[in-house]
Amino acid sequence: MISQKAKYALRAMVVLARLPAGETVLTQDLADTAAVPKRFLEHILLDLKARGLVASRRGKKGGYALLKAPESITFGAVLRIIDGPIAPLPCLSQTAYRRCADCPDEDACEIRHVFDQAYEATRRVLDKLTLRDAISGVDERMPKSSARAEIIQGIGI
Amino acid sequence: MISQKAKYALRAMVVLARLPAGETVLTQDLADTAAVPKRFLEHILLDLKARGLVASRRGKKGGYALLKAPESITFGAVLRIIDGPIAPLPCLSQTAYRRCADCPDEDACEIRHVFDQAYEATRRVLDKLTLRDAISGVDERMPKSSARAEIIQGIGI
């Protein structure tokens, strides 16, 4: 199960992905739209910002916007930022490899071998599907990727 | 990530799957072989027993053995017993469906749609691969499925 926090993050990112080009959204509005506790959302957005997925502007007329095009933000990327490694075993993680303490030989580990296959199947989905995939088909009239640069420009990064 | 407990359970089950026909193994020996704290293993085995995956005999010459053939015990089955639902979202679980509290319309949930695909990919692996798959190729001289009935017989279930 993914964490509640990850669910919040993904819902917020989907809202941001639907945002018209050049617009930002206030944390409060984002919290209302995505149904996320505002105080909690702040922390989530800071994490996403630190990893370069969103940008923010302070003060009046402030708010958040995506820093990358929706089609270049995968579900896997968001999930890793919020929940950490997706891999079912630490010894399978690409982003945070850690040897199992009590495992003498990884290549001989039957459990690792099975979960390797499971993980690969999962990755093929989560590292492929993007925010664009999530919102397309549901609402066709949204800002196209070409307009995304303006948002970044407009926010002054 | 799967829990440490699930790792223990799977390691223990792999050891049991390798056991020659008709034999049982003491909890202590199983704990040593699979590198699991004995006291903790007892609880794990009780869970697996309650769900019909293993059988036990008390007293001298007691111990544990598989109650089903290794090829009919999937990794998913063990995982569900120990860690609960495998599904990344409660609203996707077949075994423990639960609506997300703040979701007005499941069919319109973009997050659900993406994770549905991820989950299906995972299930295709975990609900297909069995203990037999795990041990075959690593050690070819092990009890074949036909011998499994004797174990069940021998243990008096």
Add this chain to the structure above:
DNA sequence: CCTATACTCGATGCGTTTAATCGAGTATCG
């Protein structure tokens, strides 16, 4: 330049889960 607005961010609370350990109880073999 001043102030209302809104992002920043460390600290804290607290209930749940995880990963065990303990000890008393009970069944079984020889």
Add this chain to the structure above:
DNA sequence: CGATACTCGATTAAACGCATCGAGTATAGG
């Protein structure tokens, strides 16, 4: 009948999840 070994509820310490609070800082607009 006694040694062995499974049974099982109680307890525990640490970590984690899910937030909330308050003080701080940057910015737009008057």
